Amino acid sequence: MSTPATPAPSFAVTGATGHLGRLAIDALLRRGVPAGNVFALVRDPDRASDLADLGVGVRHADYDRPETLEPALEGVERLLLVSSPTPGDRVRQHGAVIDAAKAADVGLVVYTSVIHADETELVLAPEHAETEDVLQGSGLPFAVARNGWYVENYTGRLDEYLERGEIVGAAGDGRVSGATRADYAEAAVSLLTGDIVDQQGYWELGGPAFTMSDLAETITQVTGTKVVYRDLAPDEFTEALVAAGADQATAQFVTALELSTARGELETDSPALENLLGRAPTSLEDAVRAARI
Template sequence: MTGATGQLGRLAVDSLLDRGIAPTDLVALVRDPAKAADLTDKGVDVRVGDYEDPASLDRALAGVDRLLLVSGSEFGRRAVQHQNVIDAAVRAGVEFVAYTSITRADSSPLQLAVEHKATEEALAASGLPHTLLRNGWYLENYTAQIPVQLEHGAVLGAAGDGRISAATRADFADAAAAVITGEGHAGQTYELAGDTAFTLDEYAAELTSVAKTPVSYRDLTVEDYTSALVQAGVPEPFAAVLADSDHGIKQGALHAESGDLSRILGRPTTTPAQAIRAAIA
């Protein structure tokens, strides 16, 4: 498990432990072991595995049979970082890799998809048996902003009436845990998406209903949305990427109806209303 102290990685660790995986059979790769003290206390084998340090990856992957490669968060560096992990996995004799990608990475217009596509190609070239977990948007991308949305009575974006097939990080983490511990997944590409697609206007209406506070969706141009994000403190290069993602949503880039996620989970995915209620609670 790479990125074991990240938002998705930690949930995947929890899901694996909940599934009965013995802590001593789970290797958690982290950059800073101090952030994984609770995992060490549980008996998880915590190892330093830095995406930028191939030698550390060689040490961390020694004896590993199955690898969940959680995509990195450093936009612009991820393709190189992921290649380092893949190369180390080959050297270590890893038998199976599951990688957290993005919706239709091979054809997506999103800037965010470029490095995912490169990683998918690197996995194919490596010869490693692998599964592509093409995660859709996280509901937390919106629910984490609820305090600000309620304060200003607005959800900002540039997504128009594009539909978003989002689910919670916990949903995606549970699916990753199911695949990495299951059989018959090698060679599969799963388009993982929430069952309940929504527009941002519908999200704002649901938030209004749950919070009993009027909230509306303000659809901006890509340029104006980028400026709004920068004014909110988002670094300009990443603000441009987020605004580009909204433009992609408008084109349908994050709408999928495969049903793969709920099938793997064996249950419906978390709805926007459920996620909003949980966030407010």
């Protein structure tokens, strides 16, 4: 008599209509998880018809509507909680998801945090660190993917860099361990699908480090159009952003991120991303090449 196969666990991904969430759903399916065992948790199910077409279960889950969260997590064994894009609200929003995960008896929560969340002056970090504490305090098994910067933060501006012939910033020669969203998504899915005992804890994730001058040089090499990096003093940079149309608060926020870069807060020498991927992260050169297509 044959032994019945163990049913595959069920996985859910929040923010599944966003960039990282969609890539995580793709990564789960590419790993061979049956679509019927994958749930896309979305704020607006009408925008997830392409996911439903793949056979993925689409469920309404709004971080701001806690009553949607526990039903969305029913039967889910492992959850990827993609951090909210709304600064200021995130601890409450993430806390609501974690509470619902606890009530639904989810067996593992993987949370996308930010690089060095607990030991950095990066302005975005406190909400992530606080969420990490809430997650740890929940008693749920968890893994925290402390993602470094997306390379797409830069390659998404490639046309602008090429048009101006320069990248303007205040990052000095600070290095950024950037990686593609697809690599971070695949790493998160590796944590989600892996052995819970081995993978619990905090993972500092980032690709090969580059300075803004390295980025300019790579763009020049890949595109054949000369691009240089022009470094401004912080005040000058803020003024340039305001002159280009940013409001003062946004300009100061962006300048603060540049200063974090200058201080090395976006750099890590952790091999965790490469280890979780089982291969080298996508190179900056390949990311620039892909953005050009």
